[in-house]
Amino acid sequence: MQASPRKRWGLPAMDRHSWGQMAAPGHGTGGNAEGTCLPGLPCLPAVCSGEITDSAGVVLSPNWPEPYGRGQDCIWGVHVEEDKRIMLDVRVLRIGPGDVLTFYDGDDLTARVLGQYSGPRGHFKLFTSMADVTIQFQSDPGTSVLGYQQGFVIHFFEVPRNDTCPELPEIPNGWKSPSQPELVHGTVVTYQCYPGYQVVGSSILMCQWDLTWSEDLPSCQRVTSCHDPGDVEHSxxxxxxxxxxxxxTVQYICDQGFVLTGSAILTCHDRQASSPKWSDRAPKCLLEQLKPCHSLSAPENGACSPEKRLHPAGATVHFSCAPGYVLKGQASIKCVPGNPSHWSDPPPICRAASLDGFYSGRSLDVAKAPAASSTLDAAHIAAAIFLPLVAVALLVGGVYLYFSRLQGKSPRQLPGTRPRAYDRITVESAFDNPTYETGSLSFAGDERI
Incomplete structure (x- = not known):
């Protein structure tokens, strides 16, 4: 069945019998230059733009095999039987980097783009989804191609319409799951592996517009390792x-101030029926919860601040005493973090201010004062102690002298000293004592004898 004649872009439609006659001189259907028309196949003349309605043929770049001109915008239309589609076999593609060759899957430039190419490229094939294809070539107006056989040679063939992609095979140690029974355009096939195996390659393949699969066939490979268990925060x-x-093995160590919850060491174990697996889940590192310090009571005749039932680690408590009392111990103590937490010092006490307290306070001040001040304070303390003793001694001495005069003793004779020895005394002389006989007592300086 021959397609009806068409007219587009102002060019007459031509049937399969007229193409050979329109080949440019030297470039007919019987030429054997690289990639040119094959014997028995019609060939679109090496001119810019045209249409062909044949089951097979060749499209050449303008002026092939001579260089094409610059600034050209050429469009070719190829049409086959309505129940067929077209295979494009691009044998030669040697164009400049600023030139563009575009294939449209339809009979105008609004159809879906099959492919767009710039620069040189190797041999490749394209398939349309319908009976029409539009080819557009645009050359760079600022660059001219001077080399021989610079351009493109495209063979096209009418092939049976096939609305489905090729059947995909099963893969060892795995299975496939198509999204629908018919492998039409847009169908997705998903591959999965048996336990103990993993997919190598793309696990999802899609049937494309040209009825080819989007990816190569994957495979299932035996798993011999565990997956990375990942990092744990704060470790x-x-x-x-x-x-x-x-x-x-993987060992986790928490940062300072954090406590590990879970297993610290994970080991990768093999499982015959499935993939290797870690011995446990990854642990967690949680902020360490320190136990608080117990409450402190205010000292007798004193106070503490703050007053709480429990004091968190790092807290400080301050102590003070009422007027007339002095603090013995540390004025501030701190709750040292730990498990359990503890106070840095014992609680202080409040004592009444007294002489002992004064002297103890003075002694503390003396210990802390400079050397010169310490010597002076020591002299003051010594004077305070010894001067009363000297006064008492003088008082006792005065009393003693008074009573010594009263008893007729020489004030110069000290107690415990022996008197001067007397001469030998007779009986008569013992009673020959005027003082004794008269009963009068005279002291030195008295005129009576």
């Missing part, structure tokens, strides 16, 4: 093998 880890094969 560092020690890894025995970065590829995590069976037997590998």
């Amino acid at each position: 560092r880890r020690l890894i025995s093998n970065p590829k995590f094969p069976v037997g590998a």
Whole structure:
């Protein structure tokens, strides 16, 4: 069945019998230059733009095999039987980087783009989804191609319409799941592997507009290692093998101030029926919860601030005494963090201000004062102690002298000293004592004898 004649872009439609007659001189259907028309196939003349309605043929770049001109905008239309589609076999593609060759899957420039190319490219094929294809070539107006056989040679063939992609095979150790029974355009096939195996390649393939699959066939490979268990926040880890094969270990160590919850060491174990698996889940590092310090009572005749039932780690408590009392101990103590937390010092006490307290306070001041001040204070303390003793001694001495005069003793004779020895006394002389006989007592300086 021959397609009805068409007219587009102001060019007459031509049937399969007229193409050979329109070949440019030297470029007919029987030429054997690289990529040119094959024997028995009609060939679109090496001119800019045209249409062909044949089951097979060749489209050449303008002026092929001579260089094409610059600033050209050429459009070719190829049409086959309505129940067929077109295979485009691009044998030669040697165009400049500023030139563009575009294939449209339809009979005008608004159709879906099959492919767009610039610069040289190797041999490749394209398939349309319908019976028409539009080819557009635009050359760079600022660059001219001077080389021989610079351009393109495109063979096209009418092929049976096939609305489905080729059947995909099963893969060892896995299975496939198509999105619908018919492998038409847009169908998605998903590949999965049995336990203990993993997909190598793309697991999802899609049937494209040209009825080819979007990716190559994947495969299922035996899994011999565990997946990376990942990092744990607020920790560092020690890894025995970065590829995590069976037997590998990962140890987690929490940062200071954090406590590990869970297993610190994970081991990769092999499982015959499925993939290797870690011995446990990854742990967590939680902020350490320190126990608080117990409450403190205010000292007798004193106060503490703040007053709480429990004091968090790091808290400080201050103490003070009432007027007339002095603080003995630390004025501030701190709750030292730990498990459990504890106070840095025992609670102080309040004592009444007294002489002992004064002297103890003075002694403390003396210990802290400079050397010169310490010597002066020591002299003052010594004077305060010894001057009363001297006064008492003088008083006792005065009393003693008074009574010594009363008893007729020489004030110069000290107690405990022996008197001067007397001469030998007779009986008569013992009673020959005027003083005794008269009963009068005279002291030195008295005129009576």
